[in-house]
Amino acid sequence: MNINFTMLGSGAVRNNQRRGGPAQVLKIDNRVLMFDCGRYSCTNLARVGIKVETIDRLFLTHLHFDHIINVPYFVLLGWNNGRKNQLRIFGPEGTEQFVTRSIRPPFEQDISTRLGHGKDPFGLDPEVVEIREEGEFFAEEAYSISALFVKHAGDMPTFTYRVDVGDRRIVITGDGLPSQKLTEFCRDADLLVSECSGTPEFLAQYPWGAWHTTPKTLASMASEAGVKRVMIKHFVIEDITGDLTAAQRMADQISQSYDGEVIIGEDGLQVSIP
Numbered sequence: 001m002n003i004n005f006t007m008l009g010s011g012a013v014r015n016n017q018r019r020g021g022p023a024q025v026l027k028i029d030n031r032v033l034m035f036d037c038g039r040y041s042c043t044n045l046a047r048v049g050i051k052v053e054t055i056d057r058l059f060l061t062h063l064h065f066d067h068i069i070n071v072p073y074f075v076l077l078g079w080n081n082g083r084k085n086q087l088r089i090f091g092p093e094g095t096e097q098f099v100t101r102s103i104r105p106p107f108e109q110d111i112s113t114r115l116g117h118g119k120d121p122f123g124l125d126p127e128v129v130e131i132r133e134e135g136e137f138f139a140e141e142a143y144s145i146s147a148l149f150v151k152h153a154g155d156m157p158t159f160t161y162r163v164d165v166g167d168r169r170i171v172i173t174g175d176g177l178p179s180q181k182l183t184e185f186c187r188d189a190d191l192l193v194s195e196c197s198g199t200p201e202f203l204a205q206y207p208w209g210a211w212h213t214t215p216k217t218l219a220s221m222a223s224e225a226g227v228k229r230v231m232i233k234h235f236v237i238e239d240i241t242g243d244l245t246a247a248q249r250m251a252d253q254i255s256q257s258y259d260g261e262v263i264i265g266e267d268g269l270q271v272s273i274p
Contacts, residue, residue, distance in 0.1 A: 001142060003028050003165055003273035005191060007233065008044040009036075010265035012197065013066040014239035020044050020267050022067045022234060024172060024193060025055070028143055028165055034058045035161060035172045036067040037074050044267055053081040053123075059145070060091030061174025062158035063098055072102045075126055080114070083123035090138065092157035096128040131159065142166065148185045150176030152211050160185065168273050171227075175234065178213060178221040186225040190273050193265070194218055194230060196250050198237035212236070215253035223258045230254065233265035 004027045011019025021038020025045070032055045034041075042052055052074055060068055071089075078087060089099055103124070104111060115121060131137050136146045143165045152158040152175045160173045162185060169189045175197070176182075186192050195213050203209030212234075222230050232254070237246045251262045263271065 001029055001165065003168060003170070005170060005193065005231075005271045005273065006048055006050075007193070007231065007265045007267060007269045008041050008048070009038045010233045010235065010267055010269075011038075012234045012236045012239055013064075014236075015039070016239050018244075018267070019235065019238070021069060022061075022174070023070070024233075025050065026163055026170060026172075028141070028163075031057075031141060031143075033145075033163065036061055036174065037070045038066050039069050040267070041070045042073055042077060048268055048270070051081065053078040053083040056083070056085040056087050058087065058089045058126075059159075059161055060089065060095055061161070061172075062092055062152065062156055063094050064153070064156070064175070067174060068098065071099070072106070075099075075103050075124070076107060076110075079123040087123065087126040088129060089126045090129045090131060092159060093130050093132060094157070095130050099126060099128050146185075148182060150174070150182055151179065152176035153208070162186075162189075165273075170273060173213075175212060177211070178217045183221045183225045186221065186227055189225065189227045191229045191231065191271065192222055192225075192227045194222075194232060195234035196232035196254075197234050198246070199250065199253070202237045202241070215250045216257070219254040219256070219258040222254075222260065227260055229261045229263060229271075230258065231263040231265050231269075231271065 006025045008023035009020030020040030022036040023041035026033045138145045146162045147159045163170045171186045171189045172193045197212035
Protein backbone atom coordinates (compact mmCIF):
# COMPACT_ATOMS: atom_id res chain seq x y z
CA MET A 1 0.00 0.00 0.00
CA ASN A 2 1.35 3.42 -1.02
CA ILE A 3 0.98 6.27 1.48
CA ASN A 4 2.10 9.77 0.51
CA PHE A 5 1.72 13.07 2.35
CA THR A 6 1.72 16.41 0.52
CA MET A 7 2.01 19.80 2.20
CA LEU A 8 -0.24 22.15 0.26
CA GLY A 9 0.00 25.21 2.52
CA SER A 10 2.76 25.71 5.07
CA GLY A 11 1.83 29.26 6.03
CA ALA A 12 -0.65 30.89 8.38
CA VAL A 13 -3.00 33.90 8.43
CA ARG A 14 -1.07 36.59 6.58
CA ASN A 15 -0.64 36.77 2.82
CA ASN A 16 2.75 35.20 2.14
CA GLN A 17 3.63 34.60 -1.50
CA ARG A 18 5.93 31.72 -0.50
CA ARG A 19 3.42 29.89 1.65
CA GLY A 20 -0.26 29.14 1.23
CA GLY A 21 -2.66 28.91 4.12
CA PRO A 22 -3.03 25.69 6.12
CA ALA A 23 -3.84 22.68 3.94
CA GLN A 24 -2.45 19.22 3.33
CA VAL A 25 -3.40 15.95 1.65
CA LEU A 26 -2.72 12.34 2.50
CA LYS A 27 -2.98 9.85 -0.35
CA ILE A 28 -3.58 6.20 0.53
CA ASP A 29 -3.33 4.32 -2.75
CA ASN A 30 -6.06 6.07 -4.80
CA ARG A 31 -7.91 7.63 -1.85
CA VAL A 32 -7.08 11.30 -1.24
CA LEU A 33 -7.85 12.81 2.17
CA MET A 34 -7.59 16.57 2.61
CA PHE A 35 -7.00 18.35 5.91
CA ASP A 36 -7.90 22.07 6.16
CA CYS A 37 -8.48 24.30 3.17
CA GLY A 38 -6.69 27.63 3.50
CA ARG A 39 -5.79 30.20 0.84
CA TYR A 40 -4.04 28.89 -2.30
CA SER A 41 -5.09 25.33 -1.43
CA CYS A 42 -7.00 24.68 -4.66
CA THR A 43 -4.25 26.30 -6.75
CA ASN A 44 -1.65 24.21 -4.96
CA LEU A 45 -3.69 21.07 -5.58
CA ALA A 46 -3.41 21.82 -9.28
CA ARG A 47 0.32 22.37 -8.94
CA VAL A 48 0.81 18.88 -7.50
CA GLY A 49 -1.49 17.29 -10.06
CA ILE A 50 -4.56 16.57 -7.93
CA LYS A 51 -8.00 17.51 -9.26
CA VAL A 52 -10.34 19.10 -6.73
CA GLU A 53 -13.26 16.98 -7.87
CA THR A 54 -11.41 13.75 -7.02
CA ILE A 55 -11.28 14.62 -3.30
CA ASP A 56 -14.41 13.59 -1.42
CA ARG A 57 -13.12 13.60 2.18
CA LEU A 58 -12.25 16.96 3.77
CA PHE A 59 -11.34 17.27 7.45
CA LEU A 60 -11.29 20.69 9.15
CA THR A 61 -9.25 21.10 12.33
CA HIS A 62 -11.06 24.25 13.49
CA LEU A 63 -12.91 27.25 12.13
CA HIS A 64 -10.30 30.03 12.17
CA PHE A 65 -10.57 31.62 8.75
CA ASP A 66 -7.02 30.88 7.65
CA HIS A 67 -7.81 27.16 7.81
CA ILE A 68 -11.15 27.26 5.94
CA ILE A 69 -11.21 30.31 3.66
CA ASN A 70 -10.95 28.24 0.45
CA VAL A 71 -13.76 25.83 1.35
CA PRO A 72 -16.47 27.57 -0.75
CA TYR A 73 -14.20 27.60 -3.81
CA PHE A 74 -13.24 23.97 -3.19
CA VAL A 75 -16.90 22.93 -3.10
CA LEU A 76 -18.05 25.07 -6.03
CA LEU A 77 -15.10 24.16 -8.24
CA GLY A 78 -15.58 20.45 -7.56
CA TRP A 79 -19.25 20.81 -8.48
CA ASN A 80 -18.43 22.84 -11.60
CA ASN A 81 -15.87 20.25 -12.71
CA GLY A 82 -18.27 17.34 -12.38
CA ARG A 83 -17.70 15.73 -9.01
CA LYS A 84 -18.62 12.04 -9.20
CA ASN A 85 -18.75 11.13 -5.49
CA GLN A 86 -20.53 12.76 -2.57
CA LEU A 87 -18.23 15.20 -0.76
CA ARG A 88 -18.14 14.71 3.01
CA ILE A 89 -16.78 17.49 5.22
CA PHE A 90 -15.82 16.62 8.79
CA GLY A 91 -15.12 19.20 11.44
CA PRO A 92 -15.91 20.56 14.90
CA GLU A 93 -19.18 21.96 16.12
CA GLY A 94 -20.14 24.90 13.90
CA THR A 95 -18.96 23.29 10.65
CA GLU A 96 -22.48 22.67 9.36
CA GLN A 97 -23.46 26.30 9.91
CA PHE A 98 -20.29 27.50 8.19
CA VAL A 99 -20.80 25.28 5.15
CA THR A 100 -24.52 26.04 4.88
CA ARG A 101 -23.99 29.80 5.02
CA SER A 102 -20.87 30.07 2.88
CA ILE A 103 -21.80 28.15 -0.27
CA ARG A 104 -25.37 28.59 -1.50
CA PRO A 105 -26.41 32.00 -0.07
CA PRO A 106 -23.45 34.14 -1.32
CA PHE A 107 -23.43 32.46 -4.73
CA GLU A 108 -27.18 32.28 -5.30
CA GLN A 109 -27.06 34.10 -8.65
CA ASP A 110 -24.14 32.06 -9.94
CA ILE A 111 -25.73 28.76 -8.92
CA SER A 112 -29.08 29.75 -10.39
CA THR A 113 -27.59 30.48 -13.80
CA ARG A 114 -25.69 27.19 -13.91
CA LEU A 115 -28.71 25.17 -12.83
CA GLY A 116 -30.72 27.10 -15.42
CA HIS A 117 -28.36 25.84 -18.10
CA GLY A 118 -29.16 22.30 -17.05
CA LYS A 119 -26.25 21.59 -14.74
CA ASP A 120 -26.77 18.68 -12.37
CA PRO A 121 -26.99 19.93 -8.75
CA PHE A 122 -25.14 16.84 -7.50
CA GLY A 123 -21.93 17.85 -5.76
CA LEU A 124 -23.16 21.26 -4.71
CA ASP A 125 -24.29 20.30 -1.22
CA PRO A 126 -21.67 18.46 0.86
CA GLU A 127 -22.61 16.06 3.59
CA VAL A 128 -21.36 17.62 6.83
CA VAL A 129 -20.36 15.54 9.83
CA GLU A 130 -19.72 17.42 13.06
CA ILE A 131 -17.37 15.61 15.43
CA ARG A 132 -18.37 16.06 19.04
CA GLU A 133 -16.36 13.38 20.81
CA GLU A 134 -12.74 12.30 20.86
CA GLY A 135 -11.60 8.97 19.47
CA GLU A 136 -12.03 7.07 16.24
CA PHE A 137 -14.89 8.54 14.24
CA PHE A 138 -14.36 7.27 10.70
CA ALA A 139 -13.08 4.09 9.09
CA GLU A 140 -13.22 2.73 5.59
CA GLU A 141 -11.11 0.59 3.30
CA ALA A 142 -7.73 0.11 5.00
CA TYR A 143 -7.57 3.19 7.23
CA SER A 144 -9.21 4.80 10.24
CA ILE A 145 -9.23 8.38 11.51
CA SER A 146 -9.35 9.56 15.11
CA ALA A 147 -9.73 13.05 16.55
CA LEU A 148 -8.42 14.65 19.73
CA PHE A 149 -9.49 17.99 21.17
CA VAL A 150 -6.55 20.34 21.74
CA LYS A 151 -6.39 23.63 23.63
CA HIS A 152 -6.51 26.61 21.26
CA ALA A 153 -8.03 30.10 21.37
CA GLY A 154 -9.92 29.71 24.61
CA ASP A 155 -12.88 27.40 24.17
CA MET A 156 -12.74 27.15 20.36
CA PRO A 157 -13.23 23.48 19.44
CA THR A 158 -10.02 22.41 17.72
CA PHE A 159 -8.85 18.99 16.59
CA THR A 160 -5.70 17.11 15.87
CA TYR A 161 -6.33 14.19 13.53
CA ARG A 162 -4.63 10.80 13.45
CA VAL A 163 -4.74 8.47 10.47
CA ASP A 164 -3.90 4.82 11.08
CA VAL A 165 -3.17 2.64 8.05
CA GLY A 166 -2.26 -0.83 9.23
CA ASP A 167 0.83 -0.37 11.37
CA ARG A 168 1.56 3.10 9.98
CA ARG A 169 0.44 6.28 11.71
CA ILE A 170 0.25 9.91 10.57
CA VAL A 171 -0.77 12.74 12.91
CA ILE A 172 -1.83 16.14 11.56
CA THR A 173 -2.39 19.06 13.91
CA GLY A 174 -4.28 22.26 13.31
CA ASP A 175 -3.23 24.86 15.86
CA GLY A 176 -2.94 24.42 19.59
CA LEU A 177 -0.85 23.48 22.56
CA PRO A 178 0.94 20.22 23.36
CA SER A 179 -0.39 18.16 26.26
CA GLN A 180 0.07 14.74 27.76
CA LYS A 181 -3.05 13.54 25.98
CA LEU A 182 -1.68 14.78 22.66
CA THR A 183 1.63 13.07 23.37
CA GLU A 184 -0.16 9.76 23.86
CA PHE A 185 -2.26 10.42 20.75
CA CYS A 186 0.97 10.76 18.74
CA ARG A 187 2.56 7.64 20.21
CA ASP A 188 4.84 5.88 17.67
CA ALA A 189 3.70 8.07 14.77
CA ASP A 190 5.64 7.62 11.54
CA LEU A 191 5.01 11.29 10.72
CA LEU A 192 3.81 14.15 12.93
CA VAL A 193 2.83 17.25 10.96
CA SER A 194 2.68 20.01 13.53
CA GLU A 195 2.26 23.73 13.71
CA CYS A 196 5.31 25.57 15.01
CA SER A 197 4.24 29.17 14.84
CA GLY A 198 7.25 30.85 16.38
CA THR A 199 9.90 30.97 19.06
CA PRO A 200 8.87 31.69 22.66
CA GLU A 201 10.42 35.16 22.42
CA PHE A 202 8.41 35.95 19.29
CA LEU A 203 5.10 34.55 20.54
CA ALA A 204 5.43 36.34 23.89
CA GLN A 205 4.93 39.65 22.06
CA TYR A 206 1.33 38.85 21.13
CA PRO A 207 -1.83 38.01 23.13
CA TRP A 208 -2.53 35.07 20.81
CA GLY A 209 1.01 33.73 21.21
CA ALA A 210 -0.09 31.52 24.09
CA TRP A 211 -2.34 29.60 21.68
CA HIS A 212 0.56 28.06 19.76
CA THR A 213 3.35 25.49 19.81
CA THR A 214 7.03 26.37 20.13
CA PRO A 215 10.10 24.38 19.01
CA LYS A 216 11.00 23.29 22.54
CA THR A 217 7.54 22.02 23.47
CA LEU A 218 7.19 20.24 20.13
CA ALA A 219 10.57 18.55 20.52
CA SER A 220 9.69 17.38 24.02
CA MET A 221 6.36 15.93 22.91
CA ALA A 222 7.78 14.21 19.81
CA SER A 223 10.61 12.67 21.82
CA GLU A 224 8.37 11.33 24.57
CA ALA A 225 5.89 9.96 22.02
CA GLY A 226 8.56 8.16 20.01
CA VAL A 227 7.64 9.97 16.79
CA LYS A 228 9.87 8.97 13.87
CA ARG A 229 9.65 12.17 11.79
CA VAL A 230 8.33 15.67 12.42
CA MET A 231 7.27 18.17 9.77
CA ILE A 232 6.73 21.75 10.92
CA LYS A 233 4.33 24.30 9.41
CA HIS A 234 2.23 27.43 10.15
CA PHE A 235 5.18 29.83 10.30
CA VAL A 236 3.56 32.94 11.73
CA ILE A 237 7.01 34.23 12.68
CA GLU A 238 8.02 34.37 9.01
CA ASP A 239 4.78 36.09 8.01
CA ILE A 240 5.18 38.90 10.50
CA THR A 241 8.95 39.42 10.63
CA GLY A 242 9.82 38.54 7.04
CA ASP A 243 12.73 36.47 8.38
CA LEU A 244 13.20 33.66 5.85
CA THR A 245 15.67 31.88 8.15
CA ALA A 246 13.18 31.52 11.02
CA ALA A 247 11.85 28.11 9.99
CA GLN A 248 15.34 26.64 9.72
CA ARG A 249 16.32 28.07 13.11
CA MET A 250 13.22 26.52 14.70
CA ALA A 251 14.01 23.17 13.05
CA ASP A 252 17.53 23.37 14.46
CA GLN A 253 16.13 24.10 17.93
CA ILE A 254 13.88 21.03 17.70
CA SER A 255 16.83 18.87 16.68
CA GLN A 256 18.73 19.86 19.81
CA SER A 257 16.45 17.67 21.93
CA TYR A 258 14.73 15.40 19.40
CA ASP A 259 16.65 12.63 17.64
CA GLY A 260 14.25 12.02 14.74
CA GLU A 261 14.20 13.71 11.36
CA VAL A 262 12.87 17.28 11.29
CA ILE A 263 11.38 18.45 7.98
CA ILE A 264 10.59 22.08 7.20
CA GLY A 265 7.20 22.20 5.52
CA GLU A 266 7.16 23.85 2.10
CA ASP A 267 4.23 24.20 -0.29
CA GLY A 268 4.23 21.20 -2.62
CA LEU A 269 6.60 19.12 -0.50
CA GLN A 270 5.79 15.41 -0.72
CA VAL A 271 6.84 12.71 1.75
CA SER A 272 6.33 8.97 1.45
CA ILE A 273 5.41 6.89 4.47
CA PRO A 274 7.32 3.59 4.09
